[in-house]
Amino acid sequence: MKKEKIREVSKKEQRKLYITEFFMVALAIIWFIPIYYLIVTTFKSPREATEGPLKLPEVWMIENYIDAWKNMEYPRALFNTVTITVLAVGIIVLVTSLAGYALARTKTKWGNRFFLLFLAGLMVPFQMNIVSLFKIVKSVGLMNTIWAVILVDVAINVPQGIFLFKEFIESSVPKELEEAAEIDGCSVIQKFFVIVLPLLKPVIATVVIIVTLNVWNEFMTPLLFIQGRENDVILQEVSRNIGQFSTDWTALFPMLMLGVAPLMIFYIFMQKYIIAGVSAGAVKG
Amino acid sequence: MELKKKREAGSLGHYFILFILPALIIYLTFSILPFIFTFIYSFTDYTDIKIRNLDFVGLKNYITVLKTPLMKIAIKNSLIYAVVLTGFQVILGLPLAVVLNKKLKSRNLLRAIFFFPAVFSSLIIGYLWNFILSSSDYGLINNMIHQLGFKTINFFTADRALFSVIFTQIWQWTGWAMVIFLANLQGISPELYEAASIDGADERQQFFNITLPLMCPSVKIIVVTGLIGGMKAFDAIYSMTSGGPGNATETVMTVMMKKGISDGFYSVGSAFGVCFFIIVLIVSGFTNKLMSKWSDAIG
Numbered sequence: 001m002k003k004e005k006i007r008e009v010s011k012k013e014q015r016k017l018y019i020t021e022f023f024m025v026a027l028a029i030i031w032f033i034p035i036y037y038l039i040v041t042t043f044k045s046p047r048e049a050t051e052g053p054l055k056l057p058e059v060w061m062i063e064n065y066i067d068a069w070k071n072m073e074y075p076r077a078l079f080n081t082v083t084i085t086v087l088a089v090g091i092i093v094l095v096t097s098l099a100g101y102a103l104a105r106t107k108t109k110w111g112n113r114f115f116l117l118f119l120a121g122l123m124v125p126f127q128m129n130i131v132s133l134f135k136i137v138k139s140v141g142l143m144n145t146i147w148a149v150i151l152v153d154v155a156i157n158v159p160q161g162i163f164l165f166k167e168f169i170e171s172s173v174p175k176e177l178e179e180a181a182e183i184d185g186c187s188v189i190q191k192f193f194v195i196v197l198p199l200l201k202p203v204i205a206t207v208v209i210i211v212t213l214n215v216w217n218e219f220m221t222p223l224l225f226i227q228g229r230e231n232d233v234i235l236q237e238v239s240r241n242i243g244q245f246s247t248d249w250t251a252l253f254p255m256l257m258l259g260v261a262p263l264m265i266f267y268i269f270m271q272k273y274i275i276a277g278v279s280a281g282a283v284k285g
Numbered sequence: 286m287e288l289k290k291k292r293e294a295g296s297l298g299h300y301f302i303l304f305i306l307p308a309l310i311i312y313l314t315f316s317i318l319p320f321i322f323t324f325i326y327s328f329t330d331y332t333d334i335k336i337r338n339l340d341f342v343g344l345k346n347y348i349t350v351l352k353t354p355l356m357k358i359a360i361k362n363s364l365i366y367a368v369v370l371t372g373f374q375v376i377l378g379l380p381l382a383v384v385l386n387k388k389l390k391s392r393n394l395l396r397a398i399f400f401f402p403a404v405f406s407s408l409i410i411g412y413l414w415n416f417i418l419s420s421s422d423y424g425l426i427n428n429m430i431h432q433l434g435f436k437t438i439n440f441f442t443a444d445r446a447l448f449s450v451i452f453t454q455i456w457q458w459t460g461w462a463m464v465i466f467l468a469n470l471q472g473i474s475p476e477l478y479e480a481a482s483i484d485g486a487d488e489r490q491q492f493f494n495i496t497l498p499l500m501c502p503s504v505k506i507i508v509v510t511g512l513i514g515g516m517k518a519f520d521a522i523y524s525m526t527s528g529g530p531g532n533a534t535e536t537v538m539t540v541m542m543k544k545g546i547s548d549g550f551y552s553v554g555s556a557f558g559v560c561f562f563i564i565v566l567i568v569s570g571f572t573n574k575l576m577s578k579w580s581d582a583i584g
Contacts, residue, residue: 017387017388017389020384020387020389021389021390021391024384024385024389024391024395025391025395028394028395028398028399031398031399031456032398032401034402034413034414034417034456035401035402037417037425038413041416046423049423050422050423050428053423053425053428053429054425091311094307095307095308095311096308098304098305098307098308099304099305099307099308099309101304102297102300102301102304102305103305105297106297106301111301114305114309117317118308118312121312121316123565123566123569124316124320124562125513125516125517125561125562125565126316126319127517127519127537127538127541127558127561128320128323128541128558128559128561128562128565129316129319129320129322129323129558130541130542130545130546130554130558131323131326131541131545131546131551131554131555131558132318132319132320132322132323132326132555133315133319134546135322135551136314136315136318136319136322140314151311151314151315152315154311154315155311155312155314155315155316156315156316158308158311158312158316159312161308162308188297188298188300189300192304213404216406217405217406217407217408219406219407219408219519219520219523220519220520220538223542224546235406235408235409238408238409238412239408239412239523239524242412242524249416249423252412252416253416256409256412256413259406259409260405260406260409263404263405263406264404264405266404267401267404271397274404275396275397275400275464278400278403278461278464278465279464279465279467279468280468282465282468282503282506282510
């Protein structure tokens with residue numbers, strides 16, 4: 001709190017602020033009810049959940065979780081989802097930072113043409129191409145592998161990644177630094193990895209957050225390219241099991257919970273960065 | 286100046302192509318190539334029983350798309366979905382952002398709560414709301430309605446189902462819009478408001494004369510991405526209604542998955558994809574024009 005910044009706030013305005021705060025807290029509680037309901041229901045029997053849907057459980061049952069864990073083959077599905085996300089995010093950061101750098105530093109006609117080619121991807125919904133994507137993935141022999149999902153997810157996110165990196169490098173990476181490194185005899189590749197890349201931390205954080213959310217929550221690419229169970233992801237396990245066990249409905253809630261839990265934990269700890277990343281990515285993208 | 290320009294251009298030299306190559310290969314193979322093939326297939330007779338020696342059939346597939354009621358319903362539903370969802374994101378998200386930009390003690394927590402649903406997959410959010418809106422005993426909302434002594438409301442009739450799905454998506458994505466509006470708001474200089482209040486402008490006048498005009502960039506982002514995102518709607522529909530009852534909630538993507546992939550009508554699916562692309566282009570072009578008119582009118 002900087003003293004000079006504090007404005008004299010009259011008592012009336014202060015009271016207005018309290019009233020606003022009261023209403024906003026009430027609204028937030030209502031907004032949160034579905035998530036609260038999801039959490040408490042996972043620990044209840046069907047009878048208890050029907051009689052008092054919003055009450056805290058009398059007995060905290062965890063049997064439902066154990067069943068859900070087994071039925072979803074959770075460790076395997078989680079491993080697949082994590083593998084796909086980590087590899088896709090890693091590849092995107094690497095290839096789009098390289099390309100973004102090259103495009104930021106090449107102000108020629110061809111540089112501009114390539115940039116426009118990448119940018120055009122922002123206007124094309126990949127969903128329009130599912131038939132031909134299906135065919136291409138099949139003919140290059142990637143069907144039923146996690147690489148189909150990884151590479152298509154990378155391609156989907158390439159335009160935004162390149163855009164963010166290029167913008168950031170143009171505005172915040174001083175050329176003088178690179179020139180100095182050049183004089184010291186750095187090769188172009190050294191220059192990028194030793195001098196430029198460490199300066200890109202803020203935009204890397206933005207790209208990592210946006211792409212992690214995109215890839216983790218992407219349902220259509222696994223649905224299209226992974227049919228077998230051994231390579232499938234959490235979302236597919238949720239939808240498969242909900243179809244199968246629809247009679248015992250409280251047993252399904254732990255599955256939903258296990259479906260969102262990893263991102264929920266990620267969000268609770270990284271909340272500030274996620275919100276900052278999303279707004280940085282959107283305002284510039 | 287001239288010297289510097291040359292230096293810039295040459296600073297990467299032949300490394301330029303090396304640096305963009307990895308991104309370019311993936312992008313060409315899995316974005317550009319499928320895009321071209323979608324156009325090619327859309328003029329052929331490609332189906333799951335005719336996968337070789339394709340023949341050119343002209344505009345036949347496009348005529349099929351335009352004549353199939355299911356596809357027309359899908360386009361109409363996707364447009365309704367996109368417009369209603371985006372509209373509410375702006376109408377609810379904007380005031381929410383303005384209020385949460387005030388000096389409230391709990392504002393960080395409040396922001397985090399409103400944004401919370403946007404972190405999750407729409408598929409799972411859809412399943413969750415399926416239980417909440419269900420007409421069975423366990424449906425949370427109908428359970429409460431019973432306790433208040435009213436009759437069950439079926440949220441998934443042919444008339445209501447689409448709007449029930451949209452409602453859940455408004456709940457999920459309003460916080461997303463709010464965060465983007467907030468980032469924009471925080472860039473507005475507080476001096477503008479101080480000057481305005483010295484001139485005697487009340488809060489409402491300040492909102493309409495300062496805040497709203499300067500929010501143009503973020504509103505544009507939400508409107509364009511919201512409309513395109515809404516047109517692509519699939520996950521929440523898949524988990525809540527799978528297109529039903531009847532065809533009441535079929536969207537472009539649910540139909541494309543059913544006809545284009547599952548039923549094996551590859552060429553018609555591709556033609557439908559091209560139509561979808563054209564609609565997205567028209568919608569975003571129209572929005573861009575409308576939004577720049579708005580900023581011109583202000584500027």
